[in-house]
Amino acid sequence: MTTGTGPALRAVGLTRTYGAGESLVRAVDHVDLEVPAGQTLAVTGPSGCGKSTLLQLLGGLDRPTGGEVWLGGDRIDHLGERALARLRRRSVGFVFQAYHLMHELSAAQNIELPALLAGASPRTARDRAAGLLDRVGLADRARHLPSELSGGQRQRVAIARALVNDPLVVLADEPTGNLDTAATHDILRLFGELRAAGQTLVMVTHDERVAATADRILSLRDGTVADDTRPAAGAGLGAMLAWKD
């Protein structure tokens, strides 16, 4: 791993293509990006513009065809699977639209899992999970299986799981895509709390109102950055709270 200093996340000429020749598809095309620590970045754009692919490349879930990805000053695009696994364990928390919880584990056990994999003792993992469940308002659902939770509750468990190893950055892919208005509001409130606590957050969303809660909005089109804006004053968490109804 190449070590340096700089923003929490940085992409330089990041490219991801599929296929070859006439059927070549440029999902992400030479994207340059810097996300300072503590910033909430929303990535928006129409379906198929490369939002999710960009997020996966930033989190080391997918490998770029070209360009560089830097996480907390460390270059990660050339790392092997083992090193990427260690990186995901310690520095990245993922939140997905489909939650991707382990069906067979309880809410608390799902949250404990990354901590245990990172080498935490069972007691430490249990304590951390209990604290996070309390933080996301699910202390009374610790023993429930994902199938016994609502969509919003599952997503809150997924967020708690993403936070259990105190990651450098949380990457959320359409975190409210499957949720109703009330659950969306709960999740955005939680993200607001994370931002207030200085957590770097990158979320992909196609919902402009959700994007408006971020510090910064990156619009993609055909794999390239079409726009990079900061919402007007009064947006951000305030916008989210105003959007409540």
Place this chain on the structure above:
Amino acid sequence: MGQLLAAWRLIRRDLRRHPGETLLFLLAVTVAATALTLGVATDDAVTTAYAKTRAATAGPDILMTTTDPDPADYVERLRRIPEVRAVGGPFFAYDTTVGAHGRSVHAGAEGRDGTRPAVDRPLVTSGGWVRPGGVVVERGFARELEVRVGDRVTVGGREMPVVGTAISAATGVYPWSDRAQGPGPSDWGGMVWLTDEDARALAGDDPGVRLIQVKLADPDATDGFGDRLRERGVVPDGWFNVLRWQNILRTDTAMIQGTRPTLVVGGTLLAVAAIVTLTALAVGRTARDNRRAALLKVVGAGPGTITAGLLAQYLLLTVLATALGLTAGTLAAPHFVDPSDGLLNTASAPAPGTVLSALALAAAVAGTGAIGPALRATRFSTVHALADPAHLLTHHPRLNAVTAYLPTSLLLGVRLLARRPGRAVLAGAGAAATAAMITALLAWYTALAAAPDALRFGPLEVRTDRTGQTLLAVTLTLVALSTLNTVLLGWSTAVQARRALTISRTLGATPGQVVTALCVAQLLPAVPGVAVGMPAGLGLYWLFGETYTPPASWLLAAAAGILAAVAALTALPAWVHSRSPAAGVLHSES
């Protein structure tokens, strides 16, 4: 510690979440391990049992029978030969009949007294040793006569109480244990012991024979011993029969000449069926294992952790099942491979080779189950694994063009088959194994019907019955496992083809056509399986048995029965799946 806990949680939850699958997995590996244990046990079971019996009864290396009424001189001369370590006898014996429960069976009656000879000391297994007016029946013979201590039998017409049962290594197992026969053709029969006085009294005018047992300094130096005695003039030129312990062992081994190939070949076919079960389960698990690996990668598990977790789960199950199989095989072995009750049984700890073979089987099964998902987790994108549980669809434009002319059910069935060629191979292999075993069973019944009465009735019936029971047991086990496999394969086909078949239904295919399509997908590979399995079964039977061919009508009926069973067993899961409303299925799969 934390990683171990995480792995244990995942394993335990997965097992609890899929108990049926876990049980099937255990069952398949247990059957395979049992078959392996039995197969290996046949190699030396009789040798081991005979060796144990020889050791327990001071069994002779050489058994000599003479019609000379007073061979005391020969015995003295024998004792002086350097290569002879000990001599037992001479014991008077004569040929008679023993009756019980309305049956009368040929037998040798040997006279003994209360002293313990240096060679051949029969081991009393129940009751006591001979006493005046009482008879001790050889244990295998007692079982055949269905008599126990306290029952009454007739010896040469005189009724006597059974005072004990015993075993001896100085004679072959029933029905080859009548060692009191003199010159001329010998007959099958059993063995009893009486007091010397009773034996001589019951023999009356019958001169009988004298039995002399010899223990050599080198038990393996039996070859040519009789000739050497004659050359040195130790024994006279008259009738003097010399039997080596190796001859007796060979006779005992002949008792399982039918069961041994049945267990070896049947065990191999059972292993094939078990592999079909395991592979079918693994195919069903693949999507789930891939997804689980992807989920673990997302939360930071590396390839090593994923592989270790999968391997641990498979190892846990296979080691447990292997232990069960070894135990079951070891306990069952005496019933299948012991030639008779006439020997000490072989129910002892499995040999190191057997344990190693079974462990190798467990490691192979665990490794095969874990390696696929582990490799995929390393090589393929986590994103794709999360998005789609890795259904590798194949495109066959030419096949699609050809099948377009077929009726709907056949069209769907053939295309389903082409999409899953591996499953077709499994279905074919399962059908072939079943057909082979059933054909062998039919060939055995055909041979039995044509066999002379001597093999079907009388003393040799014991061996024939034993072979038939073993063959039937192996066949029934195989049929049961194949039934399970057919349901399993039908079910997984129905589950994995649910979306495609539901789309077909939205386009106008009826539930009946969908059910028929799934049956076609199972039947098409079963047909060549049966076509290959039947001649293979016949060939195997001819290889180990006699060249008898069952009537064509039997074979045709068996083939039709197997195929009908495949169709019926597939139709059930197919029918269950075709009942779900199309909209619901499409929604849940989107």
